[in-house]
Amino acid sequence: MLKSAFGTDRQGKAVEVYTLSNAKGTEAKIATLGAILVSWNFKDKNGVVRDVVLGYDDAADYLKGTCYFGATIGRSSNRIAGGKIVINGVDYQLEQNDGDNNLHSGSNGMHAVNWDVDAVSENSITLKYLSADGEQDFPGNMTVKLTYTLSDDDELTINYEAVSDKDTVANFTNHSYFNLGGHDSGDIFGQKLKIYADAFNPVTPTGSIPTGELRLVEGTPFDFREFKEIGKDADADYDQLSYTGGYDHNFVLDDKKEVRIMAEAICEETGIHLYGYTDCPGVQLYASNFVNGEKGKGGAVYNIHQAFCLESQYFPDSINNPAFETPLLKAGDVYKSTTIYKLALD
Numbered sequence: 001m002l003k004s005a006f007g008t009d010r011q012g013k014a015v016e017v018y019t020l021s022n023a024k025g026t027e028a029k030i031a032t033l034g035a036i037l038v039s040w041n042f043k044d045k046n047g048v049v050r051d052v053v054l055g056y057d058d059a060a061d062y063l064k065g066t067c068y069f070g071a072t073i074g075r076s077s078n079r080i081a082g083g084k085i086v087i088n089g090v091d092y093q094l095e096q097n098d099g100d101n102n103l104h105s106g107s108n109g110m111h112a113v114n115w116d117v118d119a120v121s122e123n124s125i126t127l128k129y130l131s132a133d134g135e136q137d138f139p140g141n142m143t144v145k146l147t148y149t150l151s152d153d154d155e156l157t158i159n160y161e162a163v164s165d166k167d168t169v170a171n172f173t174n175h176s177y178f179n180l181g182g183h184d185s186g187d188i189f190g191q192k193l194k195i196y197a198d199a200f201n202p203v204t205p206t207g208s209i210p211t212g213e214l215r216l217v218e219g220t221p222f223d224f225r226e227f228k229e230i231g232k233d234a235d236a237d238y239d240q241l242s243y244t245g246g247y248d249h250n251f252v253l254d255d256k257k258e259v260r261i262m263a264e265a266i267c268e269e270t271g272i273h274l275y276g277y278t279d280c281p282g283v284q285l286y287a288s289n290f291v292n293g294e295k296g297k298g299g300a301v302y303n304i305h306q307a308f309c310l311e312s313q314y315f316p317d318s319i320n321n322p323a324f325e326t327p328l329l330k331a332g333d334v335y336k337s338t339t340i341y342k343l344a345l346d
Ligand code: BGC
Pocket: 066, 067, 068, 078, 248, 249, 284, 286, 290, 311
């Protein structure tokens, strides 16, 4: 297992990057900071190695950045209305880092902390983080273990496990920005996407909080049930797209509680095909609407619509919405979740 220096965290402690590799020569680099997927190198149909995720060259840039490139988001991914939650009758006010709302657990979320290395092998790494009672304003001491495994089949499996000593929120995701043409190849609107969802969560005109409605995708720009170019309907005159400046919505997956397919994407130029699988109830499609002049890896500059995220998760603000499956983790219970991204040339 190759290990290299990647700068320091906010406390000056060393951040390292570990390289997972498989028999085919595919490589995925994972930083201890934020348990971030820094790069994923895969040989395309022409034999050219492409790094299919956006990112930065060192820890300092990740700590400065506001895009959450490749990061592990926790305890709570996506938005919580007003940053307010009530657990067992007690009110908790979380950081309001997105207008009035809490987004991705605030500025001290698990994307911004340095995780400990628990175990490593050639193709897998387990990172561990102990989040203290009151950290990010959430109740409970929480221990989180996260394992990335790269199989010889080019599947990158992310297993999350968390336990808390008080009832709290557990809703983890990975915030990778995919560009199947390569991280520095520009616009993704020509790449094709399929999402295994019949419905999505419309959001409020400001603040992007789900209204509670589950709207069928049929007849809307959100219909990705068959492969469609991401850009095809992205600029359609449709209220939900104008509220959020483009695709930035949760899609409702079927109600199976097992790992099943959530989405696929294809880039015809490189032949790279991404498959996504999860046991989560939803997946957020975010088309990098707010990325603007971000200086990334190897001198690349990333702009709007140059990547897409498929963030598996509980529905946004589900902690406050009794109609949605709850991300509440009871004290002593074990939160377990699995998301798999797979690259192929078929
Ligand atoms: C959110 C976007 C946000 C992005 C980066 C996504 O998960 O849905 O609204 O801009 O993360 O913070």
